[in-house]
Amino acid sequence: MDETPSLDDLALFLTVARAGSLSVAARETDTPLPTLSRRMARLERAIGRTLFTRGPSGYSLTAEGHSLSRRVADLAEVQQAARQWVQQGQGPLPVRITAGFWTSRHLAQTMTPDHSALWRPAFVPSNADLDLARRAADIGIRNRPPDSTRLARQRLRRIDYAIYAISDGVADYVGLPDTVASTPSQRWLRATHGDRITTTASDPRLCLDLALAGFGRIVLPTFAGDAEDGLQRQSDAIPELSHDEWLVSHSNARHDPPIRAALDAIQAVFARR
Template identity: 40%
Template sequence: MKNVSWDDLRLFIGVARGGGLSAAAAEAGLSPATVGRRMLALEEAVGRPLFVRRQTGYALTPDGQALYRRAQAMEAAARPVEAWLAAEGSHPVVRISAGSWTANFFAENFSRLWTAQDNFRIAFKTTEARLDLAHREAEIGIRNRIPDSPNLAARRTVEVAFAPFRARNHPPGDGWVAIAPEDASTHSARWVNAQAGIAIMAWANTPRTLYDLVRAGVGKTVLPCFAGDRDPLLERAGPEIVELREHQWIVMHNDDRHRPEVRAVIERIARLVADHAPLFAGERPLGAG
């Protein structure tokens, strides 16, 4: 086996984590084509296929999953050194791992999470995949269940309700839009795919595209109420889907949660969502009452 560089392994981690070339390329400042060539060279160097390449993205093979676990451990070991080298004259960063809808809500309320007087910065890691907080891929994660790792702590916040939504001022129809089954990683996306006898008008591989299709009137889909009920271009297309209701948890590493900047952001997130608990619980639909 040829020598494998850490730079190529970092690119590999980015492709594996993002499920494709684009995010890893943007993070590394390279073109997707260059990243694709580097991944082919990495597969040649290790002598094993690492990815299943699809039109919707890159999925890991069993060998790719094995390498990803080992590369994550290397990344976690290197992170304290990188942070130490970058620390002088810089601000600490608090990374928040959250799904698309939660990240959008946090972005709209960013002033509740950070002010210009804070001596830290916030970095959003928006993904439907779960970043590994135990290996410190992020300082804070917003999750829908309590973690089972002994290295992680959790704080329960609000209940989240889900309902079907469609575009307002468009002729109502029975068609749906959905996340493609191979990309469905959330309970709500899998719920839509599990419904028998529904007509799927279009597929998407990301929540953002799904949202755009619904707003364009292509069909209806299931959204968390705190996302759909905030959008004046959307309306409910049916009652709450009670079986999808879930609790939201703030998850953090046992060590990181004692850092002052991480503790501050945790408290601010908890207060922000508590102040909007009726919205998260589906009690604030637009146009109701």
Template identity: 45%
Template sequence: MNGTNIKWDDLQFFLAVARSGGLSPAARATGSSPATLGRRMRTLEHDMGRELFIRHDRGYELTTEGRTLLSELTDVEARIVRLTAKTDDATRPLVKISAGTWTALLLLNSLDTLTGTPADIRLRFVSAEEVLDISRREVVIGFRNRRPSDERLAGRKLSRVEFAPYARADAPRKWIKVLADTPSARWLDKTIGKDAVCEVTSPRNCLDLALAGRGLALLPTFIGDAQPELERAGATIPELTHDQWLVTHQDDRHLPHVRRTLDRLADVLAGQYHHVKRDSAV
């Protein structure tokens, strides 16, 4: 390795390619062309005397030496960020989190805890029922209902999630049906068919209707038990019980701002679940 030939710009380009998994997304992030980035990566490999990438049709995959370099540069980058950090919002690192309606609702109640005091990260919640692609960096952190099977992803197991029917004491015992591609919505469709007091396309609307006393809502217990106006109108549904996992990319999980966010998310959820179970009357 001839260290005198290595340019810091090339190392920054390496970080962009390594984190995005390919030349095209890295080009969009850096403003350079894919051809330029490809040429710079070959030059960097030559100057370092290391093979950093496995190139294939799906993109650029890091070799063992590439992952080592990424880890080393991430530490250097973090130190540089701390030394040059300002306090304005634009300089705080952005962390994109995908979460379903109910998890996002729970987390937004603890926003100050998640962003830090004083705030040291910016959060963008992508509230979506569909699974977004963490390996392609559509989001940085995602909540999943099973352990990640992709070797590029790392997961942290959280609490079990259970579902039960909820309603106000004076509400009719007729279901509010959610039309969505989720396990709970599919279970409800299979169970009641068209026999519903109302159909909604947003899961949050079923909670609103239940709070208004219009019928039964199928809710995760960490949401339903936290509503003082609602009571459980039946037992939990075993078919819908699942583990919750906090998932991120292997190459991102040691970044300081990502690590802080992961730890805060886990702490907030552990505290909320404990609070719900402790205060639940059922």
């Protein structure tokens, strides 16, 4: 080893390892892409080992990379704890909440701000599971309970999906492009009505706007579709898409006052429905 790797470089390494993409990690850490590339190369020189296989599909970990990621997995948790300690007494702390688009939107529409609270929401809408065990976010709302024993979980509610449109006369569908249709509801739509998807948008909110404009039917969770005045439900609940929703947090971090307050606020939102 030529030199001791910096903790900052190791933290960036963990983000790149989790994201599997230098560009995604650059956005998440607000680090310029060339800078991030140089720092990963510097880290490899510092430890004298190759951590990544670089290719068109992104940055994949080598065996040495996997070994290092396991050894420094707790670094993100330590950083977050230190960050919160430093910020104590400086006003409300951001609590990072990750959930699917519709659940994030529902929380943003229904939570009531408390300006004396210990926390403020920092939404990270994501249909991909961020690693809460390694503190990639503070709170997650998931469609299945976590496997990790480091995570606490609580069942929130049952989620159903149905088809919506502005009227019975709308026959075609609005959906995400095939390249980004990764959620179960979008995969179901492609599998069952793919030949009738005539309008697409890469953003779920735009899909809703297009459905409200009459371009086609849309598949939505019933809590979102029933709340839209301009839409009418066109089907019963779709059995293949129904699932439980779980509130997930780190077993230790959930006792931090800001995160505990955020968990209580989220539970209160779902208790009011």
